[in-house]
Amino acid sequence: MTALFEMNGVDVHFGKVRALQACALRIHAGERVALVGSNGSGKSTLLRTLHGLVRPTSGTLQFDAAARQAMLFQHPYMLRASAQSNVALGLWLRGVAWKEARTLALHALERVGLLGLAQRNAKALSGGQQQRLALARAWAMRPQVLLLDEPTASLDPGAKREVEALMEEFAQSGMTLIFSSHNLGQVKRLASRVMYLEQGRLLADLPTHDFFNGPLPPEAAIFVKGERV
Amino acid sequence: MNTFSDSVSTALSLIASFDPLLGSILLRSLAVSACACLLACSAGLVLGAWLGVARFRGRDAVLTLLNTLLALPSVVVGLVVYLLLSRSGPLGFLGWLFSFNAMVLAQTLLVLPVVTALVRQTIEDADRLHGEQFQSLGASGGTRSLLLLWDERYTLLTVLIAAFGRAISEVGAVMVVGGNIDGFTRVMTTAIALETSKGDLPLALALGLLLLAVVLLLNVLIALVRRWRERMDEDLPPGAAPLLAPQQHQRGTGP
Numbered sequence: 001m002t003a004l005f006e007m008n009g010v011d012v013h014f015g016k017v018r019a020l021q022a023c024a025l026r027i028h029a030g031e032r033v034a035l036v037g038s039n040g041s042g043k044s045t046l047l048r049t050l051h052g053l054v055r056p057t058s059g060t061l062q063f064d065a066a067a068r069q070a071m072l073f074q075h076p077y078m079l080r081a082s083a084q085s086n087v088a089l090g091l092w093l094r095g096v097a098w099k100e101a102r103t104l105a106l107h108a109l110e111r112v113g114l115l116g117l118a119q120r121n122a123k124a125l126s127g128g129q130q131q132r133l134a135l136a137r138a139w140a141m142r143p144q145v146l147l148l149d150e151p152t153a154s155l156d157p158g159a160k161r162e163v164e165a166l167m168e169e170f171a172q173s174g175m176t177l178i179f180s181s182h183n184l185g186q187v188k189r190l191a192s193r194v195m196y197l198e199q200g201r202l203l204a205d206l207p208t209h210d211f212f213n214g215p216l217p218p219e220a221a222i223f224v225k226g227e228r229v
Numbered sequence: 230m231n232t233f234s235d236s237v238s239t240a241l242s243l244i245a246s247f248d249p250l251l252g253s254i255l256l257r258s259l260a261v262s263a264c265a266c267l268l269a270c271s272a273g274l275v276l277g278a279w280l281g282v283a284r285f286r287g288r289d290a291v292l293t294l295l296n297t298l299l300a301l302p303s304v305v306v307g308l309v310v311y312l313l314l315s316r317s318g319p320l321g322f323l324g325w326l327f328s329f330n331a332m333v334l335a336q337t338l339l340v341l342p343v344v345t346a347l348v349r350q351t352i353e354d355a356d357r358l359h360g361e362q363f364q365s366l367g368a369s370g371g372t373r374s375l376l377l378l379w380d381e382r383y384t385l386l387t388v389l390i391a392a393f394g395r396a397i398s399e400v401g402a403v404m405v406v407g408g409n410i411d412g413f414t415r416v417m418t419t420a421i422a423l424e425t426s427k428g429d430l431p432l433a434l435a436l437g438l439l440l441l442a443v444v445l446l447l448n449v450l451i452a453l454v455r456r457w458r459e460r461m462d463e464d465l466p467p468g469a470a471p472l473l474a475p476q477q478h479q480r481g482t483g484p
Contacts, residue, residue: 053361053364053365073361073362073365077363079376079379080380080383089366090366093363093367093368
């Protein structure tokens with residue numbers, strides 16, 4: 001089975017900071033991969049590297065160029081424009097004509113339950129609504145791989161549930177999900193596989209059940225117990 | 230204190246009497262500075278936005294030079310433009326020296342670094358915060374800079390005000406290249422300088438107060454427009470996408 005992503009010995013340095021060290025992984029289509037670890041462990045850098053926003057300093061990264069990707073950021077940036085225009089923008093940037101993009105944007109907004117707010121200024125939406133809007137913008141591009149950087153980190157419980165439900169739906173439709181999270185309950189609910197990072201090193205890579213029930217490297221075990229955040 | 234109270238009453242009487250000479254000087258001042266700002270902003274917005282996202286060898290040197298130009302003395306600009314436009318200068322054939330156009334050119338050169346530097350800083354800060362997200366959506370550097378320019382439009386109104394303030398308040402450049410010719414190239418600042426040298430301080434100060442009042446009025450108008458647009462602005466204008474479109478066909482399917 002061909003991997004969507006294959007990383008071997010990847011290092012990423014930002015000046016003197018070694019954000020990723022000797023990372024090796026393979027991710028296949030349809031997987032739901034959760035990246036966990038304490039703050040500054042390298043989760044976001046790994047996501048950005050997989051997405052092509054950061055180039056490895058050394059090592060090799062191969063990815064299926066035919067697989068469309070989209071990424072959702074922890075604090076999605078919205079233009080000072082309507083929700084519809086913000087979704088349409090993503091499509092337009094991928095070459096869809098503006099008029100068509102605006103029509104497709106309405107479908108995407110309907111998908112995430114924001115059709116009623118299509119004409120509202122995106123900046124005026126709540127944090128949860130903005131995150132759903134960002135999901136609509138990502139979903140509208142019909143990505144095969146969706147990368148999410150702590151998608152529910154700053155949301156209230158209700159908004160968290162809504163975003164999680166959408167992630168679940170996207171995964172059910174066959175989309176590959178790779179997301180970082182501090183919420184182990186969310187990881188249990190959504191992930192099929194968990195990767196634990198610490199100081200830029202990938203210390204554990206296990207199926208979700210094994211990660212929470214099996215033996216773990218000491219650092220990961222401490223994290224799971226909640227003694228390191 | 231007398232001078233100030235005299236000045237205020239002189240200013241008020243000048244305004245109340247709709248003095249035609251004062252009116253022509255005021256209109257000329259506004260016209261010169263507005264034209265200069267229009268030209269400088271057209272070039273400065275594009276140049277500043279590009280510098281905000283572009284990374285190239287020698288960029289730091291360019292930025293240092295640009296920031297140095299912020300402190301450019303207006304009289305030096307006047308001198309340079311004078312040399313360019315003088316009969317033996319490279320642009321002497323235009324015959325612009327001591328004309329409206331010469332003053333516009335001088336103020337444009339004076340204001341251009343201000344606009345470029347402030348726009349560059351605004352766009353670079355925005356790009357540092359959000360550029361990666363645009364990149365993720367598939368936006369190239371050029372498109373990114375235009376999108377950020379558009380999104381930061383209300384912040385950039387302040388740049389416009391700063392540019393206009395710099396243009397309308399300068400005296401050195403317009404004095405050198407305009408010559409302060411009565412009814413032709415006399416503007417508020419050169420008139421103030423002239424009246425001061427003649428010892429008519431109340432009139433000079435009155436002109437100064439009038440100049441301040443005009444700038445204040447413009448600022449209030451821009452602030453009102455800004456607040457109104459912020460409340461009303463719900464959508465990308467119909468023309469925005471085509472304006473940004475030229476680079477879309479150069480992009481692939483993104484990362």
